[in-house]
Amino acid sequence: MTSERIAGRVGPEIKELLDSRKSFFLSSITKDGSPYASYAPFAIGDECFYVLLSEIAVHAVNLQVNPTASVLVIEDEDSAKELFARLRVSYQVQANLLAVDSDEWQHGLAQLVNRHGELVNNLSQLGDFKMFRLEPISGRFVKGFGRAFAFSGKGLLGEQIVHMRDGHKKREEAEA
Template identity: 40%
Template structure:
């Protein structure tokens, strides 16, 4: 198996080890906010987050639907703290309307993954599901080993070379 094939296989399974994703939003005034949210992902790499309408990042998503997400290797598992394996995507957030068929399917996926707490969230009117649609991404597996991901094909990694770095 070639190095690219090995990295590709790792990329395809990378998010399986996570139950939550780090999220970064920006307010209408341009103030950044970092947080996290439990997630589910579909086969097209769309990420769904189920979050309270009372938190800063939800207000930010209404004001500015652009969001960055980060999946990052646990520090305790990293061979080198300066080169933790990580996957990031730039995304656009779209609210999934409550009680639609799509909303019901996503809630079921959350319930299968996270259990009874989702029943509580279903009854809370302030909880929202956002679909995060990636426009581009980057998968880093170590020093000098980074791969771009294009919205044209979110399944395909494109190795970053020194000429790509500015």
């Protein structure tokens, strides 16, 4: 099956999952190279994510020092049919700090306000809040056991998407 056909099939499912969640898990890297896990409310932009973070938050500091990060959007435990195979999409992202007076800041702010309400406008007026554009580099969409898709390239669906067919194996086969 071609990348375009796969994207046409799973793309709407990824969009539905992204639209159903208002925050994601955000993994960044500290100054000393340690991983740091947190979460952030997000908005979807033009093939990217926007987040508004206080500069006193560890993840905001990390993104300014090392713009490489990962985000995870995942189905709630309570609604999952199987805890070990929750519906999820993860992305490797490159973070870009936006200038407050830029058109991109205004666009990101509008997306965040539309998704999260007026509180975002209030937070954006505080001097310690920074806006980042998180640009996907690659990702993975998991629908369940044996139903995983990897994508590469820019955008929320990447430029190429493939069904990962060589997944689970019995222990004896994996150790051979």
